[in-house]
Amino acid sequence: MKQARTIRYQSAAHVATVELHRPEHANAIDPDTFAALGEAYHRAEHDSDVRVVVLSGAGADFSVGLDPNAFLPALQKRLFSLDAPGRINPFGTSSRLSKPLIAAVQGTVGAMAHELILAADLRIAADDACFGQGEVSRGTTPAGCASVRMPLEVGWGNAMRWLLTAEDWPAEEALRLGLVQEVVPAGRQVERAQELAAVIAAHPPLAVRETLRIGRRAYEGAAHHVYGELLPAMYSLIGSADFAERLAAMQEDREPVYTAR
Template sequence: MDFLNVTKSNFIAVATINNPPANALASGVLKELSSFLDEVENDESVRVIVLHGEGRFFSAGADIKEFVQVPSGAAYSSLATRGQELFERVETFSKPIIAAIHGAALGGGLELAMSCHMRIVTEDAKLGLPELQLGIIPGFGGTQRLPKYVGTGRALEMMLTSEPISGAEAVKLGLANHAFSQDVLLDEVKNIAAKFAQKSPQSVKAVISLLNASKQKSHAEGMKQEADEFGALFGSADAKEGITAFIEKRKPTFTGK
């Protein structure tokens, strides 16, 4: 790939955006991200994905130079829809996707990070949606996801001032899970990913599905889905292995079956 460097080891795939100088989310980057998801979706050697940025940034946003090539408002709407569909796929992906954020995640970069299942940041990272400085608005789901993490009032302030928050503040607001220094960020993210990778892939997939259901369905519908998933998993080989390992006081070895 031209814009995405991928390494795989110990059930973890690290996908690094490489579009210098700011890892702008140009159309080529988004196409390769979609192709990467196609590649790893049914790859049993990958259980967790880490999304990272090469160089100084996670991603400083969309490729503004591409904007001037869009011919009409309808074409801009189509552009936004394609980005939203890709980020929705990230959010509902069956394997955990962790955004490891250093430097800056701005505009489309933050919108991509918010669609990931977790965000782990450096303490001094900058996270924001500054699109109003350009006379436009976030278009890849930012107006819908940010208030769910930080509340409507704080989301409004971040967008209308165009001022980013630090990684440390993002943790306090619930936008990020953890903050580390830059020199240990990727190692710490891989440590967390390794813990995820030890779990049964079927159970992980079920949890992701149920958390998404909690956003989209009624409480009763979500509870019914949880009960159905709970029952279905008990017939799996992984459930038998997990229960047997517990009784035998050893670590389970899950195969995804």
């Protein structure tokens, strides 16, 4: 099955490891992969033996983010949905895992992929990790909550430094900002995430989940009223003249001329 190729799931010792597995495409996330990730989260949520979830990516890159060729038709037709029966929203803006989620990343962590790890509770980065949230340079806006969660995580100015310039930042900067909690040698990120998961999984599960629930409610509570605006904002921008100009400029190999329309 296609989903079995793009998402791999295994569990042991109360820890479920969910792996993005599309390494031949740098783990670019197409609609099937996004759906399969939501199904994997749902599986972990409803497995009473699983207490902690680790998210990882196969190959050199955690994920370059959204696969534009696969996603753009659904987005332009406004058919994409974050929710469906048997899934948990991987961005955590509607439904969300009630169990701790630890992200382990390496190589490129781009845009949508960065938003997936912003929904995690702990993040471990390899020292070769490079992060980006470049939607504004492409004429859109983050629809997976980066414009909300990143300021909460690192402060307004620090978030705008990267969201508005659309520049990439290295693992050292992610650690300085507090976006990741540890930087480890490349190749050790998943092992370290699983070590931390094992420590958490050894604690009473109800206490862990209640601590997480209360903390999330206090941390993100005031932000929830804007979650419903994220996709409509992106849809509006995709329909703009500036977005069409960017696509035309790419096809014609020239610099775009934006008109704020």
